[in-house]
Amino acid sequence: MTLKHLNLAVPDVAQTKAFFETYFGFRCDEVKGDNVIAILEDKNGFILSISNFTKTETPQYPKDFHVGFVQETPEQVMAIYQTMKADGIDVGKEPHAYSGRGTMSFYVTAPGNFLIEVLCII
Template sequence: MSFKHLNLAVPDVVQTKIFFETYFGFQCQELKGDNIIAILEDQDGFILSISNFSKNEIPQYPTDFHVGFVQETPEQVMAIYQAMKADGITVGKEPRNYGGRGTMSFYVEAPGKLLVEVLCITAD
């Protein structure tokens, strides 16, 4: 079994769609309705849907909830960080190594207050 699909509820489908296309290489396969749902797919076949079925409600994720995008190298993590920073996105602290976890990562808030971790595995 493999995890190959996730739906994220967001207040602005188009803005969030552009974020995932720009920084994580997703391609929009379908955009339905008036800012209702976008179906995105990455190069590995992962399907990410971004939706706002209830236009009057702003989704609220729990404090610890986040999605992660694993990169192959620390350089890729840094390149995404630098690109976001150059585009004026508040990225917070520079990527750093977490020795106990064996990762290098940073966190950023995507449109809609969705927490995203960008990371790579640095140790076995």
């Protein structure tokens, strides 16, 4: 089985859509309504929808909820980190290796107030 689709409920669809296009290479296939839902796709065919159907609720994710974006190399992880940092995004600690997990990563809070882990297997 392969996970190929995820919907994230967010307060501002346009802002979150732009974040994923800018930093993770998603392209927007369609926006429905007045930014009610945006359908994005990455180069591997993963479909990410960003939605706010009611426009009256602010979604709340559990404290430990996060989405991971696996990169091929440590250099790619560092490049995303540096780009976000240069753009004024609070990226926290510089990417580092987690010895017990065999990964190098950093965490950033995306528009919509959920965590993203940017990582590579080392």
